[in-house]
Amino acid sequence: MERIVVTGATSMIGSALIEECIRHDVEVYAVVRMSSGKLGRLPKSEKIHLVDGSLDRLQMLPEQIPEKCDTFYHIAWGNTGENRNRSAELQSRNISYTLKAVQAAQQLGCKRFIGAGSQAEYGPLDLDKISPDSPVNPTTPYGASKLASGYLASMLCHELGLECIWPRIFSVYGIHEKETTMIAAGLRKMLAGEQTEFTPAMQRWDYLYSKDAGRAYYLIGEKGKDGEIYCVGSGQARPLKDYILKMAELTGAPEPGIGARPYPKGAVMNLCADIESLNRDTGFVPEYTFEEGIKETIGWLKGQTTGDTE
Secondary structure, eight states: OOEEEEESTTSHHHHHHHHHHHHTTOEEEEEEOTTOTTGGGSOOOTTEEEEEOOGGGGGGHHHHOOSOOSEEEEOOOSSOSTTTTSOHHHHHHHHHHHHHHHHHHHHTTOSEEEOOEEGGGTOSOOOSSBOTTSOOOOOSHHHHHHHHHHHHHHHHHHHHTOEEEEEEEOEEESTTOOTTSHHHHHHHHHHTTOOOOBOOOOOEEOEEEHHHHHHHHHHHHHHOOTTOEEEESOSOOEEHHHHHHHHHHHHTOSOOOBTSSOOOTTOOOBOOBOOHHHHHHHOOOOOOOHHHHHHHHHHHHHHHHHTSOO
């Protein structure tokens, strides 16, 4: 890759991807809202060009970006967060946004389109590892919209002569993570000395640090194969309880309240990514242990409270 476009540039994975690209001297057109307070998440580099845009204006990107690009990363997604499954209609809009992103990529001269799928496309599966070929049966509007977007993006890319790769992201944590997730909310409360409450936490779970996820996305752009679906995770799973206890240990928190809350209805109890094809095609291997990633995340959170970190 020499010159790329990234939507969702200030998201956790978008910003981690861009940092990795800058380290490899790749020029980046970062699609952002210029009024956003998140612009400081991006590294300072002459290789980064900010493009003022949003999901409902993706068709304008070919007029805003003056150079031909080779790879288009579509990471932006509307209506995310804890309320993402309250409206099937709002989620379905992302399908149209994804197809507009494919059309913009083609007009910009890109040869490759890379999306941002989700483990939610599979629905609840009780498997030791979930692979790209595992059966898909989404049970939420979010998962269904991700699945439909991936299918239709692949078809449209084929029509337009673009390569298409659809990574499915499992559980990523770390810098710039949404505050409502289990790890982000739990760490904030632990650092503030507040009581935390969790389920019995016997779910078998796979966590990947954000910097590793950014590197995986970079490698997919460099070496991924056309038409592939890649599971993006660590490839290793442990009981959720182990992660929570490690968070408490590293923050110095007292009893974390494991078992204080019941499992939610329809809770996924077994989630682990099969990253064999990702490793085979791109060479990706996670570099961070969970403890190392949590230590960096804690440092970043503490920097936020002192104003040292964006």
